[in-house]
Amino acid sequence: MPERIIVPFGPQHPVLPEPIHVDLVLEDEKVVEAIPSIGYIHRGLEQLVQKREYTEYVYVAERICGICSFIHALCYSQGVEHIMGIEVPDRARYLRTIWSECSRLHSHLLWLGLFADSMGFENLFMRSWQLRESVLDVLEDTTGGRVIQGTCKVGGVRRDIGQEKLDEMHRELDPFEQKCRDLGDVFLNDETVKYRLQGLGVITKDEAYALGATGPTARGSGVAMDHRETGYAAYGDLGFKPVVETAGDCYARCAVRVKEVYASIDIIRRAIEEMPEGPIDVKVKGTPDGEYFSRAEQPRGEVVHYLRGDGSKHLARARIRTPTLANIPPLVKMLPGAQLADVPVVVLSIDPCISCTER
Amino acid sequence: MTVKEEQTIIDVALENLLREVEGLHDDGYRLVQIGCTDIGGAYEINYSFDKGYQFKNLRLTAGPETEVPSISGIYWGAFVYENEMHDLFGIPVTGINIDFKGTFIKTAEKYPFSVTRRGGDRCRNV
Amino acid sequence: MAFLKRSPWILHYDASSCNGCDIEVLACLTPLYDVERFGIINTGNPKHADILLITGGINAQNREVVENIYEQIPEPKVVIAVGACAATGGVFRECYNIVGGIDKVIPVDVYVPGCAARPEQIIDGVVTALSILDEKRGKMTGAARTKEEARHAEQAGEST
Numbered sequence: 001m002p003e004r005i006i007v008p009f010g011p012q013h014p015v016l017p018e019p020i021h022v023d024l025v026l027e028d029e030k031v032v033e034a035i036p037s038i039g040y041i042h043r044g045l046e047q048l049v050q051k052r053e054y055t056e057y058v059y060v061a062e063r064i065c066g067i068c069s070f071i072h073a074l075c076y077s078q079g080v081e082h083i084m085g086i087e088v089p090d091r092a093r094y095l096r097t098i099w100s101e102c103s104r105l106h107s108h109l110l111w112l113g114l115f116a117d118s119m120g121f122e123n124l125f126m127r128s129w130q131l132r133e134s135v136l137d138v139l140e141d142t143t144g145g146r147v148i149q150g151t152c153k154v155g156g157v158r159r160d161i162g163q164e165k166l167d168e169m170h171r172e173l174d175p176f177e178q179k180c181r182d183l184g185d186v187f188l189n190d191e192t193v194k195y196r197l198q199g200l201g202v203i204t205k206d207e208a209y210a211l212g213a214t215g216p217t218a219r220g221s222g223v224a225m226d227h228r229e230t231g232y233a234a235y236g237d238l239g240f241k242p243v244v245e246t247a248g249d250c251y252a253r254c255a256v257r258v259k260e261v262y263a264s265i266d267i268i269r270r271a272i273e274e275m276p277e278g279p280i281d282v283k284v285k286g287t288p289d290g291e292y293f294s295r296a297e298q299p300r301g302e303v304v305h306y307l308r309g310d311g312s313k314h315l316a317r318a319r320i321r322t323p324t325l326a327n328i329p330p331l332v333k334m335l336p337g338a339q340l341a342d343v344p345v346v347v348l349s350i351d352p353c354i355s356c357t358e359r
Numbered sequence: 360m361t362v363k364e365e366q367t368i369i370d371v372a373l374e375n376l377l378r379e380v381e382g383l384h385d386d387g388y389r390l391v392q393i394g395c396t397d398i399g400g401a402y403e404i405n406y407s408f409d410k411g412y413q414f415k416n417l418r419l420t421a422g423p424e425t426e427v428p429s430i431s432g433i434y435w436g437a438f439v440y441e442n443e444m445h446d447l448f449g450i451p452v453t454g455i456n457i458d459f460k461g462t463f464i465k466t467a468e469k470y471p472f473s474v475t476r477r478g479g480d481r482c483r484n485v
Numbered sequence: 486m487a488f489l490k491r492s493p494w495i496l497h498y499d500a501s502s503c504n505g506c507d508i509e510v511l512a513c514l515t516p517l518y519d520v521e522r523f524g525i526i527n528t529g530n531p532k533h534a535d536i537l538l539i540t541g542g543i544n545a546q547n548r549e550v551v552e553n554i555y556e557q558i559p560e561p562k563v564v565i566a567v568g569a570c571a572a573t574g575g576v577f578r579e580c581y582n583i584v585g586g587i588d589k590v591i592p593v594d595v596y597v598p599g600c601a602a603r604p605e606q607i608i609d610g611v612v613t614a615l616s617i618l619d620e621k622r623g624k625m626t627g628a629a630r631t632k633e634e635a636r637h638a639e640q641a642g643e644s645t
Binding site for chain 1: 499501506507541542550576581
Binding site: 035037038042044046047209210211212227229230231292293295302304306308316317319321325326328329330332333358 | 362363364366389390391392394395396397405407412414416434435436438439440457459462463464465466471472
């Protein structure tokens, strides 16, 4: 029997911008066990809910993660609105959808870049991030912020997008989609990419479901589960079908994200076309009293905000279960069997976002 | 096609917990999360499950020193939530499959959300 | 050693940031901002780095990691704290697990404001850091020269 050695991976590691530590138990080059340890970014922001008013906590919620920022704010706001029985105006729902999908676009393009980097495909990394900048330009133009937007609030949204800007966005979608398809073509069809990813880090449909995987990690294994199907914000009006792949390997997870980029562009296009007129927010009166498990689909999967109000202006409890935390058990199951050199690729394939994981 | 999301909360007693969870597992539910809430001297532990966007919660009320059995024998991935429960709330969870023994999330202040174990009154869940 | 100023290597560490600043730091490297044209390279090895760029505040667990990384970087070195959290703890300053800004643990030379800091600001911060780096280098070579001259003088004194 070959000798077993333990190789520490992280916390400061060139391939990940964020610190995560994994102890890899190796037999020669092969991983037989992986034990993650986290806590380098734990801030304890769930407790801040007692120090911030429920309307202010949106900003903290947004900073749970700088990549899925808008959707965190959206999920939190929807939860509070549900508890307080607030009906959000139609235009606000559509605007929220547009910004959610812009966030998803920038997050997926970011991930595709980092993923290419983990494979050593530097050129593709740069191309993905170049495309991502045009999404950030739209976000900055419409909200004022590149990665932290601050436009979602309890009762609606803070800013409107003028018709002129909407038309411009609509015009730019076609050339943007073409560029994304050119990029996606490399991820989906390039021989070197396929060689590196196919058959790596496989997780079957049943395993993925039983381990509680969410988002592209689950959909890459054939679990058709996407919270946008429940029709929150304007997804109900626009109609939505989840993107599913069945192979369950790193290539499938990558393919899901590439195809979701196309799907997001399509949703933005239809949301702009069907954008209703009207106000963008309603006045919020009173304080939340009650509890609700608010759920939304982030680029990384399903996020749960459990909110509980006791009638005061501070919520009694906010418990945030982020998709990356749910994707840790599948990751622990994916790693054994991989070569040491493939570990960064497998780790990245779940799209780890450590600041979400630890809050 | 839009699926209507429904949420139900079912109270469960400590001795029935494993049986109920087993039942949901056999019905094809997946584990969404385990989360705790301080309800003044005791904890409310929510075990959330989902199947086709139908959301089911088992709600367990436990005293601060009550030992809670781990459900990681049924749902393998439950260890992340149970370690978190132990590290942040100081709830003793018995029989976790991967037990980090308090090192999963290391905090400056031990058990910051605990009702009895934490240092001062600063972080009360009022 | 004058080449340092023209090609500083950066080590980026995420202390406990929300990721917003980190992706902006990475965005600096990519085609739109492209800091590599200035010879700035993001390295993963502290022993190769001249500038330590930290995002996010200090918490209980990463305190030692930050100290450790700082000590491994050879002199002269400059520390840049990027974003509101790295400066003071920012929006998270009241959290139980946050100690505060980076300067609670290691000396900081440049503070870059913003939540999240914009790529232009980060580049500006790095450029400011370069002159500080040059100054530190000047002091080091000055001190070394004085020492060397004293040694020469001593040797000259012995030979006569």
